[in-house]
Amino acid sequence: MADRAEELSGRVRQAAAAASPVRIVGHDTKAFMGRRAAGAVVSTAGHTGLIEYEPTELVVAARSGTPLAELQDMLQQHGQWLGCEPPDFGGATLGGTLACNQSGPARPWLGSIRDHVLGVRLVNGRGEHLRFGGRVMKNVAGYDVSRLQAGAMGTLGLITEVTLRVFPLPEYRATAVLAVDAGAALEIMSDESRKGGPLDGACWVDGRLYLRYSGFEAAVTERLRQRGGETLQQDSAFWTGLREQQQDFFAGDAPLWRISCRSAAAHAGEGGWLLDWGGAQRWLRGAREWPGLQSLAEGMDGQLSLFRGGDREGEVLHPRTPAQKRLHLALKQTFDPQGIFNPGRLFSWM
Amino acid sequence: MAEFERNWRQVATDLNAIVDARFVIDDRETLRPYECDGLSVYREMPRLVVLPESVEQVCAVMAYCHRERIPVVVRGAGTSLSAGAMPHAEGIVLSMAKFTRVIEIDPASRLARVECGVRNLAISEAAAAHGLYYAPDPSSQIACTIGGNVAENSGGVHCLKYGLTVHNVLQATLVSVEGEQLTVGGAGLDSCGLDLLALVIGSEGMLGVVTDVTVKLLPRLPAARVVLGAFDDVERAGEAVSRIIGAGIIPAGLEMMDHLAIVAAEDYVRAGYPVDAQALLLCELDGSEAEVEESTRRVADLLREQGATGVQVSRTDAERELFWKGRKCAFPAIGRISPDYYCMDGTIPRHQLSLVLREMREMSERFGLRVANVFHAGDGNLHPLILFDESVPGELEQAEAFGAAILELCVKAGGCITGEHGVGMEKIRQVPLQFSEGELTQLGLIKLAFDAGELLNPGKGIPILKRCQEYRSLERQAPPPGAAA
Numbered sequence: 001m002a003d004r005a006e007e008l009s010g011r012v013r014q015a016a017a018a019a020s021p022v023r024i025v026g027h028d029t030k031a032f033m034g035r036r037a038a039g040a041v042v043s044t045a046g047h048t049g050l051i052e053y054e055p056t057e058l059v060v061a062a063r064s065g066t067p068l069a070e071l072q073d074m075l076q077q078h079g080q081w082l083g084c085e086p087p088d089f090g091g092a093t094l095g096g097t098l099a100c101n102q103s104g105p106a107r108p109w110l111g112s113i114r115d116h117v118l119g120v121r122l123v124n125g126r127g128e129h130l131r132f133g134g135r136v137m138k139n140v141a142g143y144d145v146s147r148l149q150a151g152a153m154g155t156l157g158l159i160t161e162v163t164l165r166v167f168p169l170p171e172y173r174a175t176a177v178l179a180v181d182a183g184a185a186l187e188i189m190s191d192e193s194r195k196g197g198p199l200d201g202a203c204w205v206d207g208r209l210y211l212r213y214s215g216f217e218a219a220v221t222e223r224l225r226q227r228g229g230e231t232l233q234q235d236s237a238f239w240t241g242l243r244e245q246q247q248d249f250f251a252g253d254a255p256l257w258r259i260s261c262r263s264a265a266a267h268a269g270e271g272g273w274l275l276d277w278g279g280a281q282r283w284l285r286g287a288r289e290w291p292g293l294q295s296l297a298e299g300m301d302g303q304l305s306l307f308r309g310g311d312r313e314g315e316v317l318h319p320r321t322p323a324q325k326r327l328h329l330a331l332k333q334t335f336d337p338q339g340i341f342n343p344g345r346l347f348s349w350m
Numbered sequence: 351m352a353e354f355e356r357n358w359r360q361v362a363t364d365l366n367a368i369v370d371a372r373f374v375i376d377d378r379e380t381l382r383p384y385e386c387d388g389l390s391v392y393r394e395m396p397r398l399v400v401l402p403e404s405v406e407q408v409c410a411v412m413a414y415c416h417r418e419r420i421p422v423v424v425r426g427a428g429t430s431l432s433a434g435a436m437p438h439a440e441g442i443v444l445s446m447a448k449f450t451r452v453i454e455i456d457p458a459s460r461l462a463r464v465e466c467g468v469r470n471l472a473i474s475e476a477a478a479a480h481g482l483y484y485a486p487d488p489s490s491q492i493a494c495t496i497g498g499n500v501a502e503n504s505g506g507v508h509c510l511k512y513g514l515t516v517h518n519v520l521q522a523t524l525v526s527v528e529g530e531q532l533t534v535g536g537a538g539l540d541s542c543g544l545d546l547l548a549l550v551i552g553s554e555g556m557l558g559v560v561t562d563v564t565v566k567l568l569p570r571l572p573a574a575r576v577v578l579g580a581f582d583d584v585e586r587a588g589e590a591v592s593r594i595i596g597a598g599i600i601p602a603g604l605e606m607m608d609h610l611a612i613v614a615a616e617d618y619v620r621a622g623y624p625v626d627a628q629a630l631l632l633c634e635l636d637g638s639e640a641e642v643e644e645s646t647r648r649v650a651d652l653l654r655e656q657g658a659t660g661v662q663v664s665r666t667d668a669e670r671e672l673f674w675k676g677r678k679c680a681f682p683a684i685g686r687i688s689p690d691y692y693c694m695d696g697t698i699p700r701h702q703l704s705l706v707l708r709e710m711r712e713m714s715e716r717f718g719l720r721v722a723n724v725f726h727a728g729d730g731n732l733h734p735l736i737l738f739d740e741s742v743p744g745e746l747e748q749a750e751a752f753g754a755a756i757l758e759l760c761v762k763a764g765g766c767i768t769g770e771h772g773v774g775m776e777k778i779r780q781v782p783l784q785f786s787e788g789e790l791t792q793l794g795l796i797k798l799a800f801d802a803g804e805l806l807n808p809g810k811g812i813p814i815l816k817r818c819q820e821y822r823s824l825e826r827q828a829p830p831p832g833a834a835a
Contacts, residue, residue, distance in 0.1 A: 056592035057699055057730075079598055101540060108539060114548065115517050128788040136697040137729040138514065138769035140503045140552045141777075141784050142793050142812060147516065147548035151540070168598035190458045194481065196569035197638045219641040260538030264458035279459075280539045301537035317542040323532035327800065328544050334795035337825035346543065 001049035005160045011042050012158055013127030019338045024154040026065055026093030030100050034153050036312045037345040044095050055080060059135055061163040064095025075166055083110030083167035087243045095159040101151035104243035105201040108277045114150035116165045122157035125336030135163050154342045156335040170214035175235035176227050178209045182267040185209040189278040190264045198223055202278040203242055205249055249274045255310030257284040261302025268296055358397050365400055368410040373401035384443050387428040387435040392775050396437030401445045405561045413529030421808050424555040426498030429490040432774030434554050434810060446497050452476045463564040466497025482567035485512035489678060496563045503552030505770035507603045510728035516551045521564035527801040554772050554811040557800040574636040575646050576673045579653035580627035580660040585704040587629035590656040591727045599645055603634035604728030611680050611722040618683035621676030624660050632677055680724045688737035692749045696760030697769035700730045706763050717752040731769035758783055773811045781813055794818035
């Protein structure tokens with residue numbers, strides 16, 4: 001529990017004065033993500049602590065270095081959780097989770113951390129400690145700088161505080177398993193999503209479709225009965241393994257590709273695939289060439305990224321058009337005129 | 351803005367070469383309806399109104415205005431409640447009224463791609479055959495367009511469970527101030543790179559022109575019921591809201607009305623509201639039959655435990671709609687008991703409700719004007735309606751001063767100056783209540799990154815500090831970012 005915001009702002013001001021790059025980290029659990037970036041490490045790890053938690057307001061605010069696990073424990077004591085179900089990756093912090101826009105299996109139904117962020121404080125590249133957004137769910141004054149941080153991977157500033165909307169923990173959960181091929185799985189996932197109600201996880205891997213239902217026990221049981229199939233025992237191990245990328249599918253060093261696409265896009269066929277988020281997030285393992293995979297992703301109305309492994313010196317995110325690129329650079333300039341924050345982490349040109 | 355007298359006849363001629371002459375309006379009579387939006391106390395006549403029919407025309411009009419440095423105010427249905435679509439005296443209005451095509455409904459992926467001028471409700475109507483709908487439902491949903499919703503990040507009465515526009519839009523096509531087309535967001539749930547879509551949503555038409563929008567569609571749930579709870583004390587009603595949420599229930603809608611609003615609404619639509627109540631809660635629960643039965647029972651029990659003087663549960667869909675009708679007609683109902691009213695839109699942390707209402711009552715006496723309150727209780731968005739009579743000299747100014755004091759109070763209570771209506775022209779002077787000079791500078795720089803010439807909806811949303819243009823010219827000399835990589 002320490003407020004190190006002053007010290008962190010000072011580090012940024014020094015770096016800005018010297019125009020020397022910094023690499024912002026929390027616990028550095030996501031070093032594998034993004035491009036490899038150089039720079040003197042500035043860590044938010046010691047900048048921890050709860051700022052505000054009002055369970056009946058469904059709002060929590062904490063310093064960016066606060067471990068996600070600590071936050072989750074506290075929420076759980078009040079029957080709540082971060083509905084975006086972000087991965088812990090062995091010690092993730094709140095700030096890093098937002099910067100990398102990390103969400104887990106419940107994301108299509110409960111939203112992402114980008115959806116749930118209500119406000120941030122950050123140190124920009126001029127060393128100014130600024131506050132954007134707020135602690136209320138509806139707030140449309142000013143541009144949405146808080147959500148802009150999600151997925152920016154620290155290229156726009158050093159996040160010092162995050163305020164999130166939280167959710168009640170479901171009272172009951174159960175998972176149905178069906179042995180089907182990927183094409184059938186996509187159809188079932190789409191049908192299930194169109195029914196609404198207690199679905200909050202839908203993943204196909206290795207010839208099996210896993211459907212997680214959450215809510216009142218009576219409603220979940222009823223839905224399981226309608227769905228049919230086998231009920232998975234100790235199902236939380238499956239969903240945790242999926243969230244933390246610890247299942248067999250994720251083992252080994254082969255490059256891990258991610259396509260974020262239209263959820264009902266046709267299955268891409270051969271290769272090792274895992275379909276999550278009801279089909280909206282598709283994982284592929286193996287050494288592949290960018291151009292082929294990129295056009296595959298575009299055919300699915302999707303975007304490709306090289307999530308883990310492979311060449312981290314080249315581009316790892318779906319390319320931006322010239323117009324998008326210009327806006328990226330113009331925005332970067334407004335937050336970080338010296339280009340000191342995580343240069344090259346997101347794209348080689350930024 | 352204009353340091354020279356522009357030849358508007360020439361501008362009209364030039365625009366006629368881009369857009370069909372019938373759709374370049376320059377006569378005062380036809381221009382008149384465009385002089386204001388839903389907040390009609392703010393008025394300005396535009397020089398011209400242009401109604402393009404294709405994205406190519408939008409690009410060409412923007413490129414032309416950019417070259418000629420002509421201010422552009424983009425307009426959807428003109429339902430803004432913050433004068434966000436009020437014209438610029440030396441500019442044109444770009445009306446998107448002709449962009450009304452539903453481009454695609456993809457029921458399997460549960461999304462719709464529509465042009466920006468499609469009305470909010472029309473999306474749900476187009477998706478209804480598939481059992482799907484578009485969730486955000488601002489009270490103007492019959493008339494307001496999705497493009498305007500994107501500009502304002504519109505909410506509605508179901509935000510607590512289903513989110514605002516920003517949670518329900520996947521992708522948009524944007525025409526930049528230079529007239530260049532680009533896509534922000536994607537058809538999937540997450541996109542790569544900086545989240546430009548998040549910046550555009552709620553940007554009040556200041557960053558670009560949205561021409562089409564891809565939205566998420568949600569399944570219509572099989573069951574919904576409304577629980578009405580009457581209270582003889584506003585504070586107790588507020589406490590009941592906290593208890594419902596604390597019990598782990600997220601209602602689809604959770605609204606509160608105060609005595610004056612209840613009486614006016616009941617008098618207008620006969621919804622069966624208890625007119626002797628000091629506060630009324632409307633709590634809608636939706637889901638499967640089993641879920642709704644369970645949650646309705648729990649909410650009704652909680653309300654009774656909290657000392658509700660009356661609890662009613664809708665028995666039919668018709669009754670549920672009637673219960674809602676009173677709430678949805680609250681604004682016009684107030685319009686019947688007062689010659690004019692001024693609708694405010696602050697958000698507060700819910701636990702500050704009784705404090706805020708108490709202070710508001712004191713202000714009401716001080717300013718000598720009545721105030722009725724309707725409240726999106728679930729998400730803390732307060733709509734005080736200040737009753738006044740414009741024909742009485744000084745009352746409008748008094749109402750505006752009262753409104754400004756309410757916004758200040760909301761910020762003091764830990765909230766914000768606008769929950770869903772936007773800053774527009776109306777609240778531009780209150781923006782500094784919520785942001786420091788450094789924050790305003792950062793926001794101004796974002797604006798200039800998209801629109802360096804300040805041509806898009808100038809004078810609205812964010813006051814652009816002088817510092818911003820100085821920083822821009824100064825920092826441009828600095829080495830380009832990423833040079834170290």
